Amino acid sequence: MNQxxxxxxxxxxxxxxxxxxxxxxxLIYGVMGVLNFAHGxxxxxxxxxxxxxxxxxxxxxxxxxxxxxGAAAVIAVLGVLSERLVFARLxxxxxxxxxxxxxxxxxxxxxxxxxxxxxxxxxxxxxxxxRGAVHIGTVPVPAYNLFVIAAGLVVAAGLWFLLNKxxxxxxxRAVAHDRTTAxxxxxxxxxxxxxxxxxxxxxxxxxxxxxxxxISVAQGMDATFxxxxxxxxxxxxxxxxxGALFASLLVGxxxxxxxxxxxxxxQYGMYILVVFVLLLRPQGLFVRGPAITHS
Amino acid sequence: MSDHVLALTGVNAWYGHAQALFGLDLTVxxxxxxxxxxxxxxxxxxxxxxxxxxxxRRSGSVQLAGQPIEGLGVEAIARRGVGWVPDDRRxxxxxxxxxxxxxxxxxxxxxxxxxxxxxxxxxxxxxxxRLIDRKGHALSGGExxxxxxxxxxxGRPQILLLDEPTEGLAPVIVQGLAQSIAALPExxxxxxxxxxxxxxxxxxxxxxxxxxxxxxxVFAGDTAEFMESPELxxxxxxxxxxxxxxxx
Amino acid sequence: MSxxxxxxxxxxxxxxxxxxxxxxxxxxxxxVPVVLLLAGLVVAFFPTNLQFLxxxxxxxxxxxxxxxxxxxxxxxxxxxxxxxxxxxxxxxxLMKDFHLNPLLLVVSAGLVGALxxxxxxxxxxxxxxxxxxxxTMVFGQVLYLLLFTIKALHGDxxxxxxxPGSLFGFNLLLPKYFWWYALAVVGVCLFVMxxxxxxxxxxxxxxxxxxxxxxxxLGLPTRxxxxxxxxxxxxxxxxxxxxxxxxxxxxxxxxxxxxxxxNIVLMCLVGGRGxxxxxxxxxxxxxxxxxQLFQGINYANLFIGLIxxxxxxxxxxxxxxxxxxxxxxxxxxRAGKGGRP
Numbered sequence: 035m036n037q038x039x040x041x042x043x044x045x046x047x048x049x050x051x052x053x054x055x056x057x058x059x060x061l062i063y064g065v066m067g068v069l070n071f072a073h074g075x076x077x078x079x080x081x082x083x084x085x086x087x088x089x090x091x092x093x094x095x096x097x098x099x100x101x102x103x104g105a106a107a108v109i110a111v112l113g114v115l116s117e118r119l120v121f122a123r124l125x126x127x128x129x130x131x132x133x134x135x136x137x138x139x140x141x142x143x144x145x146x147x148x149x150x151x152x153x154x155x156x157x158x159x160x161x162x163x164x165r166g167a168v169h170i171g172t173v174p175v176p177a178y179n180l181f182v183i184a185a186g187l188v189v190a191a192g193l194w195f196l197l198n199k200x201x202x203x204x205x206x207r208a209v210a211h212d213r214t215t216a217x218x219x220x221x222x223x224x225x226x227x228x229x230x231x232x233x234x235x236x237x238x239x240x241x242x243x244x245x246x247x248x249i250s251v252a253q254g255m256d257a258t259f260x261x262x263x264x265x266x267x268x269x270x271x272x273x274x275x276x277g278a279l280f281a282s283l284l285v286g287x288x289x290x291x292x293x294x295x296x297x298x299x300x301q302y303g304m305y306i307l308v309v310f311v312l313l314l315r316p317q318g319l320f321v322r323g324p325a326i327t328h329s
Numbered sequence: 330m331s332d333h334v335l336a337l338t339g340v341n342a343w344y345g346h347a348q349a350l351f352g353l354d355l356t357v358x359x360x361x362x363x364x365x366x367x368x369x370x371x372x373x374x375x376x377x378x379x380x381x382x383x384x385x386r387r388s389g390s391v392q393l394a395g396q397p398i399e400g401l402g403v404e405a406i407a408r409r410g411v412g413w414v415p416d417d418r419r420x421x422x423x424x425x426x427x428x429x430x431x432x433x434x435x436x437x438x439x440x441x442x443x444x445x446x447x448x449x450x451x452x453x454x455x456x457x458x459r460l461i462d463r464k465g466h467a468l469s470g471g472e473x474x475x476x477x478x479x480x481x482x483x484g485r486p487q488i489l490l491l492d493e494p495t496e497g498l499a500p501v502i503v504q505g506l507a508q509s510i511a512a513l514p515e516x517x518x519x520x521x522x523x524x525x526x527x528x529x530x531x532x533x534x535x536x537x538x539x540x541x542x543x544x545x546x547v548f549a550g551d552t553a554e555f556m557e558s559p560e561l562x563x564x565x566x567x568x569x570x571x572x573x574x575x576x577x
Numbered sequence: 578m579s580x581x582x583x584x585x586x587x588x589x590x591x592x593x594x595x596x597x598x599x600x601x602x603x604x605x606x607x608x609v610p611v612v613l614l615l616a617g618l619v620v621a622f623f624p625t626n627l628q629f630l631x632x633x634x635x636x637x638x639x640x641x642x643x644x645x646x647x648x649x650x651x652x653x654x655x656x657x658x659x660x661x662x663x664x665x666x667x668x669x670x671l672m673k674d675f676h677l678n679p680l681l682l683v684v685s686a687g688l689v690g691a692l693x694x695x696x697x698x699x700x701x702x703x704x705x706x707x708x709x710x711x712x713t714m715v716f717g718q719v720l721y722l723l724l725f726t727i728k729a730l731h732g733d734x735x736x737x738x739x740x741p742g743s744l745f746g747f748n749l750l751l752p753k754y755f756w757w758y759a760l761a762v763v764g765v766c767l768f769v770m771x772x773x774x775x776x777x778x779x780x781x782x783x784x785x786x787x788x789x790x791x792x793x794x795l796g797l798p799t800r801x802x803x804x805x806x807x808x809x810x811x812x813x814x815x816x817x818x819x820x821x822x823x824x825x826x827x828x829x830x831x832x833x834x835x836x837x838x839x840n841i842v843l844m845c846l847v848g849g850r851g852x853x854x855x856x857x858x859x860x861x862x863x864x865x866x867x868x869q870l871f872q873g874i875n876y877a878n879l880f881i882g883l884i885x886x887x888x889x890x891x892x893x894x895x896x897x898x899x900x901x902x903x904x905x906x907x908x909x910x911r912a913g914k915g916g917r918p
Binding site: 201204205206207211212214215216217218219220221222223 | 419440
């Protein structure tokens with residue numbers, strides 16, 4: 035029972051970075067109509083940047099956060115560059131072309147990361163206040179996991195406020211619905227697009243930074259993650275942020291529980307889920323209407 | 330020459346390889362309501378879109394109050410004071426009417442123009458009063474039309490581009506709309522270029538008429554002149570008449 | 578009937594015109610054997626290591642052509658094609674101790690690939706578009722993971738020591754014999770593909786790709802068409818897998834890594850998925866780049882991605898589209914600069 039609680043918390047903590055990446059992806063898709071298949075690579079870059087910035091030191095919490103936001107900012111810039119150089123040309127092409135271009139971009143980012151960061155494994159220490167375990171009742175739980183969950187809540191709330199209660203959020207929603215009309219009202223849609231890309235990629239980069247103490251930052255990490263976030267988005271439904279939240283938690287929990295109960299199958303967790311969803315409700319759990327069937 | 334709010338000179342427009350407008354010359358003076366008429370496919374919408382900078386590739390000169398705007402992007406043209414009211418209305422469905430207006434208000438303020446308040450808008454379009462907090466998808470056709478016009482007016486544009494505003498509306502609503510629109514230039518100093526097929530609406534509202542036929546200008550003159558010639562109307566508007574009978 | 582009969586100064590008389598037409602049609606139908614025969618003769622004079630390379634290119638060419646059934650003929654995307662390739666590889670590897678006839682193994686491997694493809698089709702029968710592509714990726718990844726979960730497949734270590742055996746007395750371990758063997762197998766496969774391409778079924782496939790709604794309205798069974806094409810693709814990929822492991826001698830888990838599936842698609846696009854031999858050209862280019870240019874560079878993905886990107890953004894027709902593009906460019910230059918705006 036105790037270990038179950040620990041596994042659950044672990045699962046939720048695993049789900050948070052997944053959610054950040056998935057929500058960034060969903061934002062970009064909702065506003066720009068672009069399937070940024072390369073989004074997982076931005077996560078990876080964020081983790082690497084953060085690892086290099088820390089250079090193995092255990093920081094105080096404020097510094098840790100500062101560096102994490104710094105890594106996110108770097109990834110935001112990377113995202114805007116990608117948008118300008120690659121995706122801006124493809125706004126009127128079909129989904130398949132976008133997918134291929136994003137895949138190509140991902141390959142480039144993977145190659146770039148090997149060139150810049152090499153093939154060594156980086157270890158990122160947790161920030162000093164959260165290095166130990168916290169006891170919930172009699173159950174020891176890694177303190178960092180709780181921190182990640184809290185950070186996730188804060189970011190999610192901030193995102194909600196931005197999209198629903200701010201002027202910028204209004205413009206973003208307008209451009210998402212009808213880019214041409216928004217422009218005809220004076221909204222600078224290209225700038226909004228760049229901003230959304232920056233925000234979405236920053237989320238991915240932040241996720242990478244926050245997740246780095248919990249995983250080993252090395253080559254090959256992206257492979258799981260690159261597919262993982264996409265699986266999450268498919269399960270939750272393309273275009274739904276709530277879906278992304280629910281699906282991330284679901285996948286995180288699934289994996290964590292499998293590690294506890296059936297370790298040999300822990301990697302299959304998300305695939306089992308996605309197969310179920312694709313067969314029973316191909317448009318995803320939180321989306322109404324038919325799945326995207328055209329190219 | 331320079332007190333034209335809008336001046337098109339030699340404008341051609343293409344969709345891909347298909348040419349939709351041929352050497353169009355058109356002017357709207359300050360405070361005027363000018364109608365653009367023609368059958369479906371004649372090029373009315375293309376003309377308005379060419380002014381707005383949407384979609385079609387174009388050549389020729391488009392001037393707003395003497396300043397060329399043909400090379401600018403859509404948002405730049407909108408910010409200079411061109412209001413766009415498309416024929417399919419295009420309300421943002423999940424935003425409330427207030428938010429739809431708020432969107433434009435912020436932009437207008439940054440341009441240094443004092444946006445119209447809700448009260449002023451209600452004065453122009455009384456129906457707005459009860460719609461203000463409704464969500465976009467909860468509006469009927471006539472209500473959407475009113476909101477779209479209001480939204481385009483909020484930023485106090487120099488000229489309003491109206492694309493077939495009466496399409497799909499009940500006659501009684503059309504009458505109300507005619508009154509509101511006819512009063513606009515006087516009350517708020519905005520000029521209007523109106524694409525319309527509804528003859529009586531045009532008669533009630535517009536001072537001058539341009540007629541397009543397959544992308545070419547075939548008539549330019551006062552509304553009265555056009556309204557008094559059933560022969561012109563028949564030739565260019567496909568008004569169905571049996572031979573020998575005059576349906577006025 | 579000699580080639581000389583084609584060279585006439587004046588317009589051919591009706592009977593001759595018919596013969597010319599017949600020759601042109603047979604030329605199309607028999608282009609596969611002719612091209613491969615020529616290639617075969619040329620490579621036969623190469624040194625051994627180049628023959629090995631050429632054989633690898635040929636095998637990847639078959640793999641790419643099989644993937645093009647899905648990417649080009651069906652017009653959709655697949656990020657899991659390495660799975661069928663791997664099915665063929667591991668099947669033959671697992672059979673290594675039985676010393677079976679290599680051709681028998683090749684055909685059986687094809688059937689195994691087809692079986693996996695059939696299973697995949699059953700699962701994805703109601704899916705299309707992004708959901709379908711997602712499933713191809715999931716399928717590929719799951720099979721990759723199974724290599725590590727199922728003990729008999731040895732995960733990272735792979736299965737070494739796979740000998741091709743001998744055929745008609747020729748020891749296939751020698752690259753020069755293996756070349757002809759592979760050429761023959763690939764040749765037969767391509768010939769079959771060519772026939773299908775030109776058949777009624779082939780046109781039905783094109784119709785359902787170009788306009789699925791209209792095709793369905795015409796009564797074309799689009800689902801069963803897709804299934805048949807994917808099963809065929811699985812068969813040929815399995816054959817390619819068999820040849821691959823017979824040449825390389827070891828089955829390794831890398832081949833099923835999902836980025837490899839992406840590389841296969843890249844070969845189709847680089848060569849041109851709208852042209853019959855396109856993927857073959859793409860495979861040759863890709864293998865050449867990988868072995869000659871990118872050998873020893875661990876960040877090669879940067880360049881591969883760049884090439885991919887250029888193709889997607891600027892050259893969607895791939896290399897096979899170049900002749901057409903150049904002709905178009907020349908025509909436009911000749912028409913002069915005062916043309917249409």
